Amino acid sequence: MIKPFVLIPSYNTGPILEKTVKEVLAQTEYPICVVVDGSTDESDKAVSDLAVSESRLQIVFKRKNEGKGAAVRTGLLKSRAHGFTHVLVMDADGQHPAHEINRFLGYASRYPDAMILGQPIFESDVPWERLYGRKLSVWLVFFEVGGGSIGDPLYGFRVYPIDPLLIVMSKPGRSERYDFDPEVAVRLRWMGIRSIKLDAPVRYVCRESGGVSHFHYFRDNLRFVCLHAKLVVQAPFRLFARYLNSK
Numbered sequence: 001m002i003k004p005f006v007l008i009p010s011y012n013t014g015p016i017l018e019k020t021v022k023e024v025l026a027q028t029e030y031p032i033c034v035v036v037d038g039s040t041d042e043s044d045k046a047v048s049d050l051a052v053s054e055s056r057l058q059i060v061f062k063r064k065n066e067g068k069g070a071a072v073r074t075g076l077l078k079s080r081a082h083g084f085t086h087v088l089v090m091d092a093d094g095q096h097p098a099h100e101i102n103r104f105l106g107y108a109s110r111y112p113d114a115m116i117l118g119q120p121i122f123e124s125d126v127p128w129e130r131l132y133g134r135k136l137s138v139w140l141v142f143f144e145v146g147g148g149s150i151g152d153p154l155y156g157f158r159v160y161p162i163d164p165l166l167i168v169m170s171k172p173g174r175s176e177r178y179d180f181d182p183e184v185a186v187r188l189r190w191m192g193i194r195s196i197k198l199d200a201p202v203r204y205v206c207r208e209s210g211g212v213s214h215f216h217y218f219r220d221n222l223r224f225v226c227l228h229a230k231l232v233v234q235a236p237f238r239l240f241a242r243y244l245n246s247k
């Protein structure tokens with residue numbers, strides 16, 4: 001039996017954070033942890049108020065913004081005492097489908113040793129540069145893990161078994177920002193963690209409806225370049241080691 005919780009890292013997400021959390025509360029019975037990562041937009045106020053009446057909802061505050069990956073690690077470490085075995089990570093900004101949480105956790109329950117990786121189904125609202133930009137990442141991880149077991153490495157709607165995830169995330173020099181999503185998927189595969197890919201819709205919420213992104217095209221794409229340069233160099237050794245272990 002798995003014991004999962006939902007983890008939502010948030011940084012200056014604005015009013016849409018409360019909407020997202022309410023949707024998650026309505027869609028699932030599992031505990032929810034929101035990590036407010038040095039936000040300065042007061043988006044945490046509404047969810048903090050909500051947490052007073054919702055015992056399933058925990059808000060963790062970080063003073064300084066350190067990035068999505070670092071926030072996920074903080075949430076995992078804070079929740080350790082509760083004995084959770086699995087975590088479903090999703091975005092705070094309304095892009096990810098709360099209605100898919102139970103289906104994803106159902107798969108995690110059937111395949112507890114696997115990570116469950118969302119595969120984005122885009123609608124017509126997807127910006128073209130996002131759609132085409134990610135194709136290179138898909139191709140690179142295909143090479144890095146020796147096949148299509150990850151699919152889209154950038155879609156962060158996923159369930160992870162916590163123990164191996166923490167092993168991967170605890171090593172020094174690990175990605176702390178958006179590069180967290182591709183890096184952990186690749187390294188978990190290298191560790192021999194099986195992956196199950198499930199389609200799930202992704203929305204691009206327009207600014208007028210509260211949509212917000214902190215993705216910085218130059219800075220964050222440069223991080224991806226550095227990450228993949230490292231992974232591509234390590235890949236042949238890791239894949240060879242896995243091949244030897246499987247003999």
Ligand SMILES: Nc1nc2c(ncn2[C@@H]2O[C@H](COP(=O)(O)OP(=O)(O)O)[C@@H](O)[C@H]2O)c(=O)[nH]1
Pocket residue numbers: 009010011012013035036037065066067068071072090091092093095212213214215
């Ligand atoms: N905790 C934390 N979460 C972040 C940070 N940057 C982004 N996020 C969260 O990661 C998710 C995706 O970020 P977003 O800026 O929407 O990226 P995009 O969807 O690729 O444009 C959202 O839930 C954000 O709240 C950060 O520095 N700290």
Ligand SMILES: [Mg+2]
Pocket residue numbers: 091093095212213
């Ligand atoms: Mg987003």
